[in-house]
Amino acid sequence: MAGEPAKARIAILISGRGSNMVALADAVRAGEIPNAEVAIVISDQPNAAGLERARERGIETLVIERRGRQREEHDREIIAALRHRQIDLICLAGYMRVLSKEFIDAYRGRIVNIHPSLLPLYPGLNAQQQALDRGAKISGCTVHFVDETLDGGPIIAQREVPVYDGDTVASLSERILIEEHKLYAEAVNLVLNEIDSSP
Numbered sequence: 001m002a003g004e005p006a007k008a009r010i011a012i013l014i015s016g017r018g019s020n021m022v023a024l025a026d027a028v029r030a031g032e033i034p035n036a037e038v039a040i041v042i043s044d045q046p047n048a049a050g051l052e053r054a055r056e057r058g059i060e061t062l063v064i065e066r067r068g069r070q071r072e073e074h075d076r077e078i079i080a081a082l083r084h085r086q087i088d089l090i091c092l093a094g095y096m097r098v099l100s101k102e103f104i105d106a107y108r109g110r111i112v113n114i115h116p117s118l119l120p121l122y123p124g125l126n127a128q129q130q131a132l133d134r135g136a137k138i139s140g141c142t143v144h145f146v147d148e149t150l151d152g153g154p155i156i157a158q159r160e161v162p163v164y165d166g167d168t169v170a171s172l173s174e175r176i177l178i179e180e181h182k183l184y185a186e187a188v189n190l191v192l193n194e195i196d197s198s199p
């Protein structure tokens, strides 16, 4: 019997609010990311608000704390959880830790991140503040593959957002976030189509 094509299994890593995780999960549920499922949401923070929002959606959640361990040891526990669940794509969504080389090597080309600026401008923390400090008239968001560089991996998709006079970090962040939520689902579609058609 010819079955449905296997669904791509997505893991989303968060550390906090999880609004991008919610956007991705809801896009999957709405059929906007066909042939995919959010298999698990992993947080390094036990109090991440996103965990509850994932549970409400019936998604498995897992907390894997750093607990003073080396980055490599922490990541190994995460990799084991991902392997156990046969994860195809990892989406970082406000995950506030730098990944070890081992993690990146284990899933090269299958880890993506969203960042609130038009990379390569304003990498790292406080991207919106950086844009305001530089007097930028345009900022935006970027979805990119994760490699060993800080927010420097190959770019998958970007969206511009205007910066207005009198903008604060809060007002600019809010305007960018609206676009992040749309862009992430679009970019995940692009990546999954690519993975699907690769030999």
Ligand code: GRF
Residues within 6 Å of the ligand: 014, 016, 017, 018, 019, 020, 021, 093, 094, 095, 114, 115, 116, 177, 180
């Ligand atoms: C977003 O602005 C994302 O671009 C950045 O961290 C923030 C996470 O927000 N990497 P949320 O947890 O997805 O709401």
